[in-house]
Amino acid sequence: MRQLTLLISLCQLLYVSAVEARGEHRELTVQDPYIEMHTGPGRGYPIFYVAERGESIAVLRRRTDWYQVQGPRGEQGWVSSEQLERTLEVDGEEFEAHRSTLEDYSGRRWEAGVSYGDFGGANIISTFGAFNLTGNLSIELSLSQALGRYSDSTMTNINLVHSMFPERRASPYFTLGTGSIKTEPKATLIATVDRTDSLAHAGFGVRTYLTRRFVFRAECKTYVIFTSRDDNEEIREWKAGFSFFF
Amino acid sequence: MESRFLVLLLTLAAGVMSLTGCGRNRVIDEAAAGEPPVIEPEIDRRTIEQAKIDTEDFEVGIFAGQLSVEDFGVNNVGGVTFAYHITEGLFVELGAGYTETGLTSFERLSGAAQLLTDDQREYTYYDLSLGYNIFPGESFIGKSRAMNTALYLIGGVGSTTFAGDDRFTLNIGLGFRIMPLDWLAIHADVKDHFFDIDLLGEDKTTHNLSAQLGLTFFF
Numbered sequence: 418m419r420q421l422t423l424l425i426s427l428c429q430l431l432y433v434s435a436v437e438a439r440g441e442h443r444e445l446t447v448q449d450p451y452i453e454m455h456t457g458p459g460r461g462y463p464i465f466y467v468a469e470r471g472e473s474i475a476v477l478r479r480r481t482d483w484y485q486v487q488g489p490r491g492e493q494g495w496v497s498s499e500q501l502e503r504t505l506e507v508d509g510e511e512f513e514a515h516r517s518t519l520e521d522y523s524g525r526r527w528e529a530g531v532s533y534g535d536f537g538g539a540n541i542i543s544t545f546g547a548f549n550l551t552g553n554l555s556i557e558l559s560l561s562q563a564l565g566r567y568s569d570s571t572m573t574n575i576n577l578v579h580s581m582f583p584e585r586r587a588s589p590y591f592t593l594g595t596g597s598i599k600t601e602p603k604a605t606l607i608a609t610v611d612r613t614d615s616l617a618h619a620g621f622g623v624r625t626y627l628t629r630r631f632v633f634r635a636e637c638k639t640y641v642i643f644t645s646r647d648d649n650e651e652i653r654e655w656k657a658g659f660s661f662f663f
Numbered sequence: 664m665e666s667r668f669l670v671l672l673l674t675l676a677a678g679v680m681s682l683t684g685c686g687r688n689r690v691i692d693e694a695a696a697g698e699p700p701v702i703e704p705e706i707d708r709r710t711i712e713q714a715k716i717d718t719e720d721f722e723v724g725i726f727a728g729q730l731s732v733e734d735f736g737v738n739n740v741g742g743v744t745f746a747y748h749i750t751e752g753l754f755v756e757l758g759a760g761y762t763e764t765g766l767t768s769f770e771r772l773s774g775a776a777q778l779l780t781d782d783q784r785e786y787t788y789y790d791l792s793l794g795y796n797i798f799p800g801e802s803f804i805g806k807s808r809a810m811n812t813a814l815y816l817i818g819g820v821g822s823t824t825f826a827g828d829d830r831f832t833l834n835i836g837l838g839f840r841i842m843p844l845d846w847l848a849i850h851a852d853v854k855d856h857f858f859d860i861d862l863l864g865e866d867k868t869t870h871n872l873s874a875q876l877g878l879t880f881f882f
Contacts, residue, residue, distance in 0.1 A: 441714045457811040459751040459799045478845065479718045480881070481751050485845060506713060531755075531791050533820050540831040542791065542820055562822055564831035603861075604783075604827035631749055659755070661747070 442475040442487070445504040445512050452504065454494025458483035466492050474504070481629075482516065517662075522626045523584045525549055525662035532634065532658020539565030541656060552583045557594070568602045572616075580624065587625040590636075594618055598642060616642045620654070630661045719846060719881040722746040726760075726850065728875025732786055732825070736765035740873055752796050756817065759789040760873075764825070778862070783827045788856065790821030790834050802841060811842045823858055830858040850877035 451467040458480045468474050468488045477485040482498045498514035506512055528547040535541065545559035555578045563570040576594020599613045622636025635657040642650040723745050730740035742760030749755065764784045770776060794817035802812045818835040836854030843849065856871045 443714045443716055456801060456809065457799065459796075461799050462801070462811070476716050479716050479720075481720060481748050483751060484716070533791075540820070542822065542831075544791075562829065564822055564829055569829040601829075629749060 442477055444507055445474050445476060445486075445501070446507075447472050447474065447503075448505050448511070449500070449503040452496055452500045454486065454488070454492065454496055455483075456494065458485070458495045460497075462495065466494055476501075482514075484514070517629045519586060519626055521630075522632070522662060523552070527663040528555070528632070528660050529663075530632070530634070530658055530660025532636075532656045534654060534656025534658075536561075536563040536565075536570075536654045536656075537652035539563040539568075539570070541654065543656065543658070545660075547578065547660075553580050554578070555580070557592070559596075566603075568600050570598050570600045572596055572598045574616075574618065576618070587623060589621060589623050592618075592620050592622065592636070592638065598640075612645070614642050614644050616640050618654075630663070632660045632662060634658055634660060720748045722748065722754075722848070722879045722881050724848070724850070724877050724879025726758075726852070726875045726877030728852075728873055730760070730762050730786070730856075730871060730873040730875075732762070732764045732871050733869035734767045735784075735786075736767075738762045738764055738786075740875065744877060744879065746794075746879070751799075754794045754796075754815075756792045756794055756819075757789070758792065758821075760787070762786045779826055783825070786823065786825045788821055788823040788825075788832060790819050790832065790856075792817045792819030792821075792834060794818075794838070796840075813840045814838070815840065817852070817854070821856075823856065826860065826862050830860060832856050832858040846881045848879045848881070850879060851875075852877065 447468050447470050449470065451469050452474075453464040454466040454468065455462040456465050466488065468486075472489055474486045474488055477487055477493065479485075480495075483495045484498065484501050485493060486496050486501075487493050498516060501512055502514050504512045526549050528549070530545055532543045532545075533541065534543075541561055541563040543559050543561040545557050547555045547557040549555045557574075557576050557578055559572075559574045559576070561570075561572040561574070563572065574594050574596030576592050576596075578590050578592045580588050580590040582588040595615070595617050597613060597615050599611065601611045618638050618640040620636055620638030622634055624632055624634045627633050636655075638654045640652045640654060642652065644650050723743075725741070725743055727739070727741045729737050731737045740760050740762040742758060744756055744758040746754050746756040762785075764786050767778060770778055794815045796813040796815045798814040800812050800814075801809045803809050815838050816836075817838055818833070821832045821834060823830045823832040834854055834856045836852055838850055838852035840848050840850050852873075852875050854873045854875075856873065857868055858871075859866050859868050861867075
């Protein structure tokens with residue numbers, strides 16, 4: 418236990434000296450009568466110190482909407498972005514804490530997310546990445562795993578997504594794409610073989626901007642699997658999930 | 664008569680010139696072509712390059728512990744986690760783990776009978792979970808040291824590869840995060856991973872409990 422404490426203290430010492438040696442932190446001047454420094458990055462953590470008007474503070478790091486700052490006497494605490502916006506930069510401008518807004522959402526380039534749903538009776542888990550070509554049109558690449566009672570499948574898909582009102586908080590979209598599916602029947606079934614088929618799919622959905630970089634989406638798709646048998650297989654999929662944009 | 668006509672013509676010409684602005688242009692041209700100003704202002708703007716702020720919303724780490732696989736004994740488990748903190752309370756986590764399961768009691772008693780091959784005994788899983796810090800707080804160690812902590816609830820979906828098949832898995836758990844440094848966290852989690860398995864002929868839901876310790880870094 419003593420070694421562990423020693424190790425932790427050593428790490429902390431090394432880190433603190435590294436921070437001080439760098440000296441490359443954003444310097445801000447308090448403009449409000451005072452700003453409150455919390456012991457942790459959250460509303461519930463107690464306020465243990467206040468920096469007064471005119472005092473200079475250095476911003477060490479950001480976590481979600483909280484900033485860790487260091488006061489003139491070396492005290493370190495966490496300040497909310499709302500309070501930090503009431504401080505001045507070196508050039509006299511007010512500090513701007515960049516919080517993602519609906520505008521950033523409309524102008525996003527990259528999006529990545531996960532979703533979960535029902536794929537013709539099986540549970541499906543998907544991850545996807547998307548690149549916005551224009552305001553309305555984006556291209557998506559997704560990887561899904563469907564886990565059913567009699568078989569498991571992995572799917573890779575590429576599709577185009579057309580968003581109808583990209584500048585609004587909520588917008589419906591249409592999607593069209595193609596891909597391939599690998600189906601593995603359960604090991605407990607007898608005399609079955611794995612197979613890989615190509616597929617095409619079309620669907621619609623709705624995407625809603627929630628907060629920060631967070632987006633909710635729900636969609637319904639119909640897949641047509643081009644099997645080597647006489648008939649093509651049609652599968653309906655419903656899923657909902659979250660995504661982030663950059 | 665002739666001189667009166669000349670006066671009229673000149674007056675008209677002057678009027679047209681003043682209307683079209685020919686005279687004005689000429690005055691400006693003359694001023695522009697004149698001497699340079701006495702004081703040449705040398706504007707040297709101070710450019711301030713402000714340091715960027717390090718955003719640390721991602722958390723990556725490793726964990727190790729014990730996983731009780733129903734019917735297959737308690738085994739060592741290890742894995743990796745990757746998390747993104749959306750707000751001060753909410754985070755998403757992607758985790759993956761691996762363990763090798765032991766023998767069932769039946770296999771031990773019967774001696775020779777083997778339910779699974781060695782490959783099928785390998786248990787790997789991944790999960791996508793949503794977590795919420797229900798009780799953020801501080802822990803006090805000794806007289807002068809306080810560490811930020813949080814008790815969080817976590818749950819999600821995933822897949823487990825075991826006994827030759829992938830199985831849809833739900834997980835739910837409770838975790839405790841203690842932060843000795845602002846960028847380093849120690850986790851202690853208890854989780855239940857449950858899925859349906861038809862290994863012995865009929866479907867049954869198995870509950871696989873894990874207790875694990877983790878070390879993560881914020882970046």
